[in-house]
Amino acid sequence: MQESVKTILENFSLNIDLVTLMPEIIICGMALLTMILEPFLKGDSRKVVMHLTWLSIVAALISIYSIWTSQPNLQSLQFADAYRIDSYSLLFKAVFLIGSLLTVFISSNFLKFKNVPDGEFYSLILFATFGMMNMASAGDLIVLFIGLEIMSLCLYVLAGILRRSVYANEASLKYFLMGAFASGFLMFGIAFIYGATGTTSIVDVIQSSEILSNTYLIIGAAMVMIGLGFKVGAVPFHMWIPDVYTGSITNVTAFMSAGPKAAAFAAFFQVFIVALRPLQSEIEVVLWILSALTMTLGNILAITQNDVKRMLAYSSISHAGYVLIALVAFTPAATTAGLYYLLCYTVMNIGAFTVLIMVEARENSDTNFSSFAGMGRRYPFLGILLTIFMISLAGFPPTAGFMGKFLVFKSAIDTGSTSLIVLVVLAVVNSLVSVYYYLRVVVVMFMVEPELEYRPINFATGIIAALVISMGGTLLLGIYPQIFAFFLNTALI
Amino acid sequence: MQVELIHFLCLAAILFGIGLYGVLTRRNAIGILMCVELMFNAVNINFISFAKFITPDKIIGQVFAVFVIVIAAAEATVGLAIVILIYRNFKDVFIDKMNIMKW
């Protein structure tokens, strides 16, 4: 036995390529470094942590770009097939990083306004981003699951980071209980997938010749779908979203609605399109129902809200429904379109949240519709920006929201199946309904007089940077969709 | 008589169901957390019995079970920290009293 272990170790190779792992190394290393630095910094020098954070995210983005251009058709399996880096996962990582970058920009001033300790905040954001990156390029279900847990634990804490607020406490507890519950389901499902195929490697699951029983695979798929359904907030499992999004501090809400949602979809794509391909026909029906329910219910509930933050929470549910269409379509083009949509959603949604934060970061202000009254007249430029974000969220040209929806719908129609065309029609009707509640903000902003004297808005540097990036992204992704060609050869499998 | 795979899977399903029932009916945050631990354990029974019966040459299932224990520990830590935080502000750990925002 001694000998055999020795031979196993000698014949074993991790096959690590540090260059392609650079984004992960930068993010994880900086997350640890900020934790070490934080206790030594006092007063104004604490800002160093924030600057290091955004610089490291930019560095990770640059390294992704250089990997992407130098190795166009990258397909590398590392750490004994546990980690898979390809162009698709690289682009997903770019989406997460953009979400985190914008979050860091909008956070610095807002945290000071809310009097939240900021050192741990940034390292938690970085750790969460690291977890998401692991989810996107997991080659094994266990890596996907641990990545998901790293991300989720950070988010439970971030949701409750405003410790003295009872709303934040409630959000944190609800998120945690729902998340742990969902993790239980996800793990149970993974156990059955393992039982059915004898492997937990995502790529091996489809190639497994000795599928012991299809029934186990179906139980596993159903359980995993429930678990991941909770994480993306698909409708029968959406009940935590409004409360958690409303209760959390607003910059964390912006973060949660962008990166983690995209990461949950990355896991969805990994499991259902790569691993469980043999079950396509069974999965399709369930996903169709999930998608239809999610976008419709999210939209209907969003109409009745009086709080912009809560309205955006419900709208994020309905957007998850649109992305699910890409999963129902099950084609390479659809996976690419889904990714493009997630990128667009990240940019425009954080943009909308940025304006929301500017409105909230005044004395005695909240996130109700009435807080927006008169803003359009006092700050016409900001009003126009918010209008563009809202138009984009509703899905009108020439904005990112339109282009994302268009590509997802087109990929669905291209499959030619009737059920998908019905789903797309439903989605279009839903988009039209959503115009009502998105433009309600715009109407209040320009048409309604504020009750009291208008309280001025504080323009901080970080916030302006976030506004510029998200606005640039929203317009660029909408007007210049040739970027999509950049995406095209990166379909998932 | 032989003990077969199905016996272990049924036991795991029952324990998972009990945990699920507990999560849905308990009013107390710590109680819910305990029920989640029960669910995680049911998962472990599944993994270990699959490892024994389905892949007798590889041991993946048992390694997975080790990871599940680690994850359960991490979740319990954060969960209990949240419970303590809640207790400080609410002086209570009932989730139904903790419904300022409607579900």
Next chain:
Amino acid sequence: MEYVIFFASAFVAIICALLVISQKNPVASVIYLIMAFVAQAILYIQLSALFVAILQIVVYAGAIMVLFLFVIMLLNLRRDDFGPEKHPLQSWLTRIFGIVLVAELMIMISRGVGQSESMDRAGAEFGNVEQVATTLFTKYVFPFELTSILLIVAIIGAVVLGKRRAEEEEG
């Protein structure tokens, strides 16, 4: 003999699990949970997962449950604070939902087993620490390293949520 051990431990595990969810006293609930975990550890030994059985007792029944007990003592929860939901309709609905789910799972599981699998296919050294370690440090070395990050995040999270900060408490 094998059969007797299985059914005895399974019986204990299920009864203890039921007591966990029905007990009014939180401390008793934790004790029953520990008993359920020990019963499961016996099953793990039967499934020749010695290492996991040890972890189950040392880490799960030991460390994690002590943490639970500690928090319960710290918060000084009273006896009657801990019962299940009293609302009858919801309680019945959940009960029915739970039973249906378990029944469905069992039917699916029994349909899924094709040939009868026997335990004897595994070799004698299956599940000893050496084999677990070899797999853990070769094929699963990356997830193993990831768990270190997971634990760090859990620690940071617990500290962020749990500590008091003077300037914040005033606000």
